[in-house]
Amino acid sequence: MTNRQEQAVAAIDVGGTNIIGGLIDRDGKILFKTQKGTQASMGGERVLGNIISVADRLVKVAEADSIAVSRMGIATAGQVDPNTGTITYATDNIPGWTGVAVKDTLERSTGLTVFVENDALAAGWGEKVFGVAESAQDFVIITLGTGVGGAVFVKGRLLPGSTGLAGLIGHMSIVPEGVPCNCGGRGCLEAYVSGPAIAKAAKDAIRDKPEGLLAELASASSGEITAKDVFDTAKYGDPIAMSIVMRTAKYLGTGIGSIVTLLNPELVIIGGGVSKAGSLLLGPTIESAEAHCSPAAFSGVTVGLSKFLDDCGLMGAAAIAYTCGIPRI
Ligand SMILES: [Zn+2]
Structure with missing residues (x-):
């Protein structure tokens, strides 16, 4: 007290x-x-x-x-x-x-x-008020958790779109006729890089080839694994886990490449629970983003992690309280 x-x-x-x-x-x-x-x-x-x-x-x-x-x-x-x-x-x-x-x-x-x-709009504003976007004007946040959210900021203000829905990055289709998504669509980014999507891809890979650390972890927990298990075992070089990390980075980078080409931001922030994977995910994601982006637009962008990782929603909530909401264009 x-x-x-x-x-x-x-x-x-x-x-x-x-x-x-x-x-x-x-x-x-x-x-x-x-x-x-x-x-x-x-x-x-x-x-x-x-x-x-x-x-x-x-x-x-x-x-x-x-x-x-x-x-x-x-x-x-x-x-x-x-x-x-x-x-x-x-x-x-x-x-x-x-x-x-x-x-x-x-x-x-x-x-x-x-x-x-x-929550995703708030997370982006939290980075502007307290985090890595403090000096940025044109930036995008992608939050990777149970779902995949996003927000676009232009000249320091939120881009709301015509009906307030701009920034639904998780439901950008990145694979035509790809896997089904919760939204009813197919091939959405969320269906490839959300926490549950990463865990499912790992389970499928283990079913095909039950060898290595991740497979041992799965069999010790009745087949249940999480995205965190995938990143934890990838750090030890488990081949299946590494292949899932590379797959996640490939799809995430494809989405980021298109976003950078379209919007020419100075900064793309990756936040949410999955972002705790850190450089293991970030490195190959940047490589994939560069391969799927206009070279001119990519040369001006930084792709980095949230300052708050899985606290980005909480810090976003604090930011909107301090500034009495998010300023919109
Ligand atoms: Zn979707």
Whole structure:
């Protein structure tokens, strides 16, 4: 406990698996962090209840530690009306999330002023406010997790598109007639480079040739492996894991190459849980991006990792609270 009066914002990142909450100061330092299961399959009302529970904890900790908090940012999966803070569309990853009035409900329950944005858009803004895009004007973020999100910033402002949907990078088709995607399309980037897509590709490869570290790990856990297992064993040179890393980098780089050719950004940021793979994934991704990009556009771009990796949604939520939303073009 401290008597020091400290300015911070409350931030909440609502993902498909976990709700992460934090108190973050003006320098982007996380003063306190907590988390709770999203329980997405139990529906929108349960998810909203879990967000309220995380928000209450943040308010109580702030009070106990005499941290002055007046604003809260919420970054969530799904499409958000940033003015009303209502979910305008969400996939069945969170059934019943569409239509939920997140801002109104949380303002009533906490007494704070609440700002709500889509998690990928918030993550991009978090890099501008606190992270690697601080001095960048034209940049793109790609978030790799359970899903693949994105956001495009032009002259330091978010490019919303005609109906607010610009930046749906995960659903750019990169393989014509490719594997089916959750969105109903085929060959989307998300179907190749999301965490579940990486794990599935690894499982398929092991089924064909059950040899090596990753295959041993899989058989010790009844065939269940994660993207993290793939990157962990690739670090030890496991051939199957390495081939999956190279495959992921090839597809991710193909998507990035097209984005750079189209938009001529100065910076492309890779964030989300999968980005914790670090240079193992980044190196071959940059090579693939260069091979799938206009040489002139590629010569001016830096492709790098998020400062916050899997905390990029949380830091995005903090950023939107500090700046009262994301400035749009
Ligand atoms: Zn898709």
